[in-house]
Amino acid sequence: MWREIAPDATHVVKVDGYDVIAYEFGEGDEVVFLANGGPGLPCDYLREAHSCLIDHGYRVVAFDQLGTGASDRPTDPALWTIGRYVEETETVRRALGLGKVHFLGHSWGGWLAIDYALTYPDALKTLVLEDTVADMPHLITELERLRGALGSETVAMMQAHEAAGTIDHPEYMAAITLLNYRHVCRLKEWPAPVNRSLSDWNMGPYATMQGPNEFLYIGNLKDWNRVSDLHKITVPTLITCGEHDELTPACALRMKLNLPNAELKVFANSSHMPFYENPRDYYPALLAFLGKHSQR
Template identity: 30%
Template sequence: MPIFSAADGTRLAYHDRGEGDPLVVLPGGPMRASSYLGNLGGLDTGRRLVRLDLRGTGDSAAPADPATYRCDRMVADVEALRVRLGLDRMDLMGHSAGGSLAMLYAARHPERVRSLVLVTANPWALGTTATPEDRRSAALLRKGEPWFEEAFRALESWLDGTADPGPEMAPLFYGRWDAAAQEHEARADEEFNDEAAEVYGSEGAYDPPATLAALSRLTAPVLLLTGELDGAPNPELAHRTAAVFPHAEVAVQPGAGHYPWVDDPAWFADRVSRFLDGRPQLDGRP
């Protein structure tokens, strides 16, 4: 497990697997250890996956100053990783909340981004987010599944502010609530740094007008991959986010939720690989 030092001296870890051109991957959560990403559906068969453990998560050390958990302040950690890897330009992926970190990095260091992949990315850095109605509408697509009633009650309680999000909601984040999804979800509690998550998007983390202006000039190609059944972001929000970039495409993975590589690893890995390699899509995929 390689270790390097951030600009403030914090010791950061990354996990390196596979062979081929590097793909630097930023986890979501926010502030979840990168172990939940696994091999991203088998992307490591043709790519060298470099998963960063954000400060205070996974095998990375906690910083001396907890204020550095803020999303914009961790852009420097991503840049330090690029330098450590010796890359002039890099392919960069951000999942969920990590999508905002990836967008901030691309806005600050556009010349260092060869391509950008945003997987079910929450566009907080752009000043937008999924609405309660987005989440309800996506949840109602699952009506009739055996766990739906309990999950939907928990969702409503969270949206109306009467309860924190609970484990009953977990099936809504997956396209299929099968053994693979349940095993993936079971590890979540030990992978999160909840205190750091409170700081991630705190006041000052985002400057949407500046980020929008910078990303409107980004020359790198961008893929926004979203799940057909995801509510945050839903496909409509992914398309609106794509409109920010000059060279963006959207892929909607059929039957997938917030963790599309868990729902259909082969579909996910093939679609991302084709984008990264500049190959055309097959089978009428979006």
């Protein structure tokens, strides 16, 4: 089960002249390398949920992506591309001498993980794609379906605000808040690491790459689609999602059907963060997968 653990080491990695901060827990050759969601979020929420893997003999490494957390925060929007983040990830892996890793990407980190796996396949032992997608246009249709559950009048209100550019209006924000509690985290009280990451969200990368909120994708990734390339990813892959996930089980199934060596776990009573919402089911599933493909 998750708990907050102080890192055994903190590293500064130079990436194109900027400082990127990485956190290391435990030791050994079986490395779980984390790519958190966002974009623009510090790694706290994913790091704290997975540093406990050291109890099972894994070395866990997370990093604050450029623009987030303790890493440098430049403001040039040209930096906020998935290709640049792929190269940043590889720079961190090489700088820390991690060797082949179990690469775990959550949400936006899953999109990054897919592009990373296609670019650096020899860096991977396994791939874990959590609460993520490989086809953004398909996701956008799924998000419209989730929004539709609020009712036609509410959807019309949201669309009117989006067209007018008034998405900071209280009634629009109320609808987004309801969607967040249905499809991002269904716990009444969100865990401290989640709140800590959210309170330090850099909206520069987020707005540039994704959009203004979790249910409106208008950034530079809105047309991103790697389904036709997934057959090239041959390492063992675990796909996970929550039954109420904003990045829906239908999106997860699309990945499963196009990856040659993948298994899919859908967690009950969960949305976008099963590691916090349903830890009793999440951790055994993750550990069973890692255990099949590790030498400890």
